[in-house]
Amino acid sequence: MDPRKDAVRKAVVIGAGPVGCLTAMSLAKMGWQVDVFEARPDMRLSASKAAAQQRSINLAISSRGIAALQAVDSAAAARFLKTVIPMRGRMIHDIHGIQHSQQYDPDGQCINSIDRALLNEGLLEEILAVPNVRVFFQRKVLSVDFDRRLMTARDGDANTDFEIPFDFCVGADGSFSVVRRQLMRVVRMDYQQEYIPHEYLELKIQPGKDADGSPTFLLDPNHLHIWPRHSFMLIALPNKDMTFTCTLFAPTSEFELLKDPDAIVAWFKSYFPDALALIGERPLLDSFTNNPRSSLISIKANPYHYKDRAIILGDAAHSMVPFYGQGLNCGLEDVRVMSVMLQEANIDLSARRESDEYVDERLAGALSRYSNTRHEDLLAICDLAMDNYVEMRHLVTTPAYLFRKALDNVLFSLGSRQRFTLASLGPMLSRIPFPSRNPSGWIPLYTMVTFRPDISYATAKRKAVQQTELLTNAGILGSAVLAAASMGLTWMALFHRTRRQL
């Protein structure tokens, strides 16, 4: 006799960030009773909101994240998309303040600036409206006994510890995940964490005033602005309140030189004169004083699950540097992929009452398939994110890069391509196998990673390598640099053609 027979299956989700919330929504739809535990206070309370906002980089949500939201709840996804600001491309600011636009996608698809707090609050509101989901704040997980299916947490209100039994435990508790650390005690987990010797600091551009005196954006809001300076860079993303959140990325050694106000202002004057004018000297210095200099970490793990009862998703499973704008998108995609696998394994607790043994076995199989198939995708995007730092702060300024980008776009429009729109995929997403199709035709890497959730990260990376090899073997890439350097014309022509496409 099984004591759990006929009882409701209970999932605990650790972490009420976007990944934890989407997990709770998805599991609840499959018939699980879901309890979400968050160590921090309710972020919808204003004090903790301010604290949260100071800590994280702005988010860019793109097709993978949107597809994941749509797969779980298309109505909710539509609501979120009303709060975003689409960004068509990068706006490169040169040292003289002159701006050049580089479109992200030959077809004009956009990434979307979204306020992390808004997205998180919206998702929280959604799950609080679901009957079989409960959310507990200020409940910090201390330990998890996976074999006894028992979690110990601290009640931050009462300052006491309590135990929670569970059937399934999902760790969505971020880069410094407690669930991951507990899993490492029972799973032979390969694990790697690497700090890059760079740090970041957040700055702010306030709204300006237009002719009528109404507030207005001081930069084009439909671009991600970049000031690439080779070893460091500044970026800016638009917010709905007409401000821009700026992030300065630089080597720790460079930050060390910016010790006093004069040094900071002089440095901005020589490298970012136009940005300095928009930020203002006083606010700039205040940000240097008040905002933390944060580290950049890359984390890889494998496997992600334990038997039939635990899994880690999002940053808890893979932290990447933020340079491909895929951290959140990948985390939300984790939820979609896991959900597809649970559904493929017919672990739909609402559909029928299975025996516990049957569910346990199917669950173990689904989680194991997740680890086995998802791993190469997560490695790929972690590596691509690292590579993209060099692209953003340096390569975007080089003729060879611009030539390649133009060439990619030409080949893309010439190539035989199946048209792909998100809307066509949305409703059927939960049923397509993953990855669903072989990509055909020539597709730029950025497009595959950012706008094609039907192409897995690993497939995108492999295909990009093949495309580069093709061009190199054809002698096109080698000669491109030469041609650009000697004539200084070809790339200018191509670059301007790219701009005209906007």
Add this chain to the structure above:
Amino acid sequence: MDPRKDAVRKAVVIGAGPVGCLTAMSLAKMGWQVDVFEARPDMRLSASKAAAQQRSINLAISSRGIAALQAVDSAAAARFLKTVIPMRGRMIHDIHGIQHSQQYDPDGQCINSIDRALLNEGLLEEILAVPNVRVFFQRKVLSVDFDRRLMTARDGDANTDFEIPFDFCVGADGSFSVVRRQLMRVVRMDYQQEYIPHEYLELKIQPGKDADGSPTFLLDPNHLHIWPRHSFMLIALPNKDMTFTCTLFAPTSEFELLKDPDAIVAWFKSYFPDALALIGERPLLDSFTNNPRSSLISIKANPYHYKDRAIILGDAAHSMVPFYGQGLNCGLEDVRVMSVMLQEANIDLSARRESDEYVDERLAGALSRYSNTRHEDLLAICDLAMDNYVEMRHLVTTPAYLFRKALDNVLFSLGSRQRFTLASLGPMLSRIPFPSRNPSGWIPLYTMVTFRPDISYATAKRKAVQQTELLTNAGILGSAVLAAASMGLTWMALFHRTRRQL
């Protein structure tokens, strides 16, 4: 005013294994008051001794470990060397039970089989005799507040927690180090752990009886015995009591096939018939039932220290797979290298009473130099250890390997080499810079790693790559395989010459 002024400087060493004990000896000689905390009970008590013995592979101590012992206490080192059994080479057992000897070193230097418990007990006895060292057993470290220089530990006897203030904290607490985990909270530590998909199991060969009925070794005690079977292998090391400790290394998937007694015996009959005869069927099956199947993990970290007050040494800093026999040697060498750096920085607390600020600054510099210079050596030996698994279980059986080994030996004896003996280095070890000399002449990789503590691991690895490139470019290595395969004679001749040198 500094509250610590004129007080004795206190070091806490976590872990009373060989590395922790040698650290305590070395720091005590420099004038530190040393407290050693060990989570387990005193291993000299018989019950915990049996438990400890079941857990670990036999140790092979060679020149680096011996040099480290000598540098700290040459009289103690001499005492330990009386308890070892020298092993001149590998004894390869083929599938028919025929044995071939492969000498380790062209000059006949040996590695030494040592009982882990004997070595550890001996070192414990040494430090318990030092006035400024105290050892506490059953004291498990729970957390370390490095900024407040305060450690919290659990008293396993009284079952209470207590706090210990310290000036300097050394983590020698093994692969699953608590000190390392605590350090990762304050240090941006790059960290990597990797399980290889192989496991190991310990077996035993009991003594036989000679013509007089006295106990005797059933195999040549002056060899490390290997049964290389390509994807798996069995090894055996001699003990003073005329037993051999055998270790079976195999892929987890291979172990999974050995589920019942019949399967185990049949498998041994087909792959290790001579070993099965020596072990016996009943004891073999008992070992499979009673002994754990242990995992093999490789751990890399960087940096190893925090400011002027903490460092991790030995397995806590770098766990390697056991296939180069360097885990212990490298850990003991860590202590020697750290001690040299502390001495070079004139942090000799017994010599004079420095101001605390001066000592803190010098200590921070010395620990930072340790991390900076030691890292490439630790990476090198972790990688070499991994490579050597393939050498031990597979390559040693190939003609190309035997040809290369013979060739190395010829080049070594032809080359201009400075003669190196441990005795000549011993007393001056603590004063030589590290690495002390550029190696000159042709030296086989195994010899550099195992018998030349004056050549750092990283230098050995680099030089080996250069030597292989030289041979490859000269067309010697490529043709060797061909020649061996087509004629089947060359290597036989060279191989037998190697054997005759014994």
